[in-house]
Amino acid sequence: MDDNDKKELSSWLQYFLVGGSVFAMHFGGSSMVWPMTWGKESGNQMFLAFLGIFITSLFLVFMGYLSLVKSNRSMLSMARQVSNKFAIILGMMVMLVLGPLFGVPRMSAAAWDAILQVSKFKPANIWPALIFSAVYYLITYWFISEKTGIVDKLGKILLPVLIVSVTVIIIKGIVNPIGPQMAPEYDINPFAYGFKSGYATAEILCALIFGDIIINGLKSKGIGKEYLNKNLKIVCVIGIALLTFTHFGHMLLGSFADSLGDLKYSALYTEVVLKLWGQVGGIIFNIALVFAALTTAVGMSAGSAELLSEISKNKVPYKKSAIFILIVSAIISTTGLTTIVEIIGPLLDIVYPAAIVMVLYYALVPNLDNKPRILSSYRVATFIALTWGIVEGIVTYGHIFNFKVDWLEKFIEKVPGASLNLSWLTIVIISAVITMLLYRNKEEASTN
Incomplete structure (x- = not known):
């Protein structure tokens, strides 16, 4: 120094x-x-x-x-x-x-x-x-x-x-x-x-x-x-x-x-x-x-x-x-504020869930990089968060550009948290928990 x-x-x-x-x-x-x-x-x-x-x-x-x-x-x-x-x-x-x-x-x-x-x-x-x-x-x-x-x-x-x-x-x-x-x-x-x-x-x-x-x-x-x-x-x-x-x-x-x-x-x-x-x-x-x-x-x-x-x-x-x-x-x-918000705004919703997942893991888990099981769940959860954001983005742009994705929208609405725009959180928590369980089972199998 x-x-x-x-x-x-x-x-x-x-x-x-x-x-x-x-x-x-x-x-x-x-x-x-x-x-x-x-x-x-x-x-x-x-x-x-x-x-x-x-x-x-x-x-x-x-x-x-x-x-x-x-x-x-x-x-x-x-x-x-x-x-x-x-x-x-x-x-x-x-x-x-x-x-x-x-x-x-x-x-x-x-x-x-x-x-x-x-x-x-x-x-x-x-x-x-x-x-x-x-x-x-x-x-x-x-x-x-x-x-x-x-x-x-x-x-x-x-x-x-x-x-x-x-x-x-x-x-x-x-x-x-x-x-x-x-x-x-x-x-x-x-x-x-x-x-x-x-x-x-x-x-x-x-x-x-x-x-x-x-x-x-x-x-x-x-x-x-x-x-x-x-x-x-x-x-x-x-x-x-x-x-x-x-x-x-x-x-x-x-x-x-x-x-x-x-x-x-x-x-x-x-x-x-x-x-x-x-x-x-x-x-x-x-x-x-x-x-x-x-x-x-x-x-x-x-x-x-x-x-x-x-x-x-x-x-x-x-x-x-x-x-x-x-x-x-x-x-x-x-192009004007209204056009910018309506056409480009939904892209924000696509990337936001992945950003939140990254932040919560690194803010709440000390030394995350040195904890393989939690790090593994972080990788899966972050990837799923971005993927789910893209899925919801498809539905949003379907409304904007008038192409039908009713089946996808109905599926999302059935996920707990959808009314608060938090269906992604449900999916992320489930995927993170499953990943940690699978990783633990893998560890136990390797020690036997």
């Missing part, structure tokens, strides 16, 4: 700035606007709904970072424990979904939609959207062009704007609620609603690719290799604590918004801040959403570029990977 290596950051302000960068990368467009809709739909049961959301949208994110810390591996390295081919397939799918096909273009499309809504601007052609995309992605490239500078730029430039604007909105909404809390809009248990809604954010995937960005940031501040994991854990706790505050605050605001009818997501958020602050609120919201979308686009672009570089064994260097991802993202973003 170099004598100049640090064991920890020099101050709690530095910890807050790096932890704030974790928060900023996750906050994004969806984590900013979805919680208010969850709160509106939950009404006077929002506290119970928040508990469900906390588990699947926040605690699982922490588990994602914990799996990186405990395994001392990257997401791709975890997947290679199944097989090299599996790692390449899963890695490419995650890179494409979080990068150029869905995650990154969704952020810029959401920011553009918000600008149009607040400004009431109605472009006559596609040129304004193209110009916005060009500027947006040039700024994004400036942030991600140097891997070691990303965390500093986020913490010092974008984080303060996010924290101030969001805190102002939340405090104003709590002090002067726009209406009473009403009964939930749904019929299911509020905790189950929250569990299912939080699961849909798929933030755990982001944690798996943001880890390298944060580690590079810690290295740039002189943290020694032996102390990276300890410091990664600290800054991730800070980041997720900030996310918990904003999720809860936005849900509480939304719970008072029953009078706003059927509005959801950015439309609901815009209307709430307009009610609270008038036209000034619209400006605050626009600034906050554009910056939120930019921070997550930065994280997703950098993480996806790093992943593509790792998959190609650096045959496609980081900078070239970043440029490729941003160019494709700029093109995809011009």
Whole structure:
């Protein structure tokens, strides 16, 4: 170890700035606007709904970072424990979904939609959207062009704007609620609603690719290799604590918004801040959403570029990977937020189960690589999770593109957990248990 290596950051302000960068990368467009809709739909049961959301949208994110810390591996390295081919397939799918096909273009499309809504601007052609995309992605490239500078730029430039604007909105909404809390809009248990809604954010995937960005940031501040994991854990706790505050605050605001009818997501958020602050609120919201979308686009672009570089064994260097991802993202973003979510969104559901399985095994099982029986069940469970995700993806795309797979859909519906989109979990648990039993029988047979 170099004598100049640090064991920890020099101050709690530095910890807050790096932890704030974790928060900023996750906050994004969806984590900013979805919680208010969850709160509106939950009404006077929002506290119970928040508990469900906390588990699947926040605690699982922490588990994602914990799996990186405990395994001392990257997401791709975890997947290679199944097989090299599996790692390449899963890695490419995650890179494409979080990068150029869905995650990154969704952020810029959401920011553009918000600008149009607040400004009431109605472009006559596609040129304004193209110009916005060009500027947006040039700024994004400036942030991600140097891997070691990303965390500093986020913490010092974008984080303060996010924290101030969001805190102002939340405090104003709590002090002067726009209406009473009403009964939930749904019929299911509020905790189950929250569990299912939080699961849909798929933030755990982001944690798996943001880890390298944060580690590079810690290295740039002189943290020694032996102390990276300890410091990664600290800054991730800070980041997720900030996310918990904003999720809860936005849900509480939304719970008072029953009078706003059927509005959801950015439309609901815009209307709430307009009610609270008038036209000034619209400006605050626009600034906050554009910056939120930019921070997550930065994280997703950098993480996806790093992943593509790792998959190609650096045959496609980081900078070239970043440029490729941003160019494709700029093109995809011009199709509009609705198209992106409807057509590409289901790919997220395909890869998400496998990511959760990887995270839970590595976060909960100490020294997994040295436990052959459990490692064997990990390999089977992760492979089955991705396979089942593909099966459910076929059904989803059958609805989108109108080809019949009724028999497959009926089969999935019969699996326990299907009503919560957790049929994959049932299949994975069964396959993992069977694998461990077979492995034990094999061990017993070999000793006899």
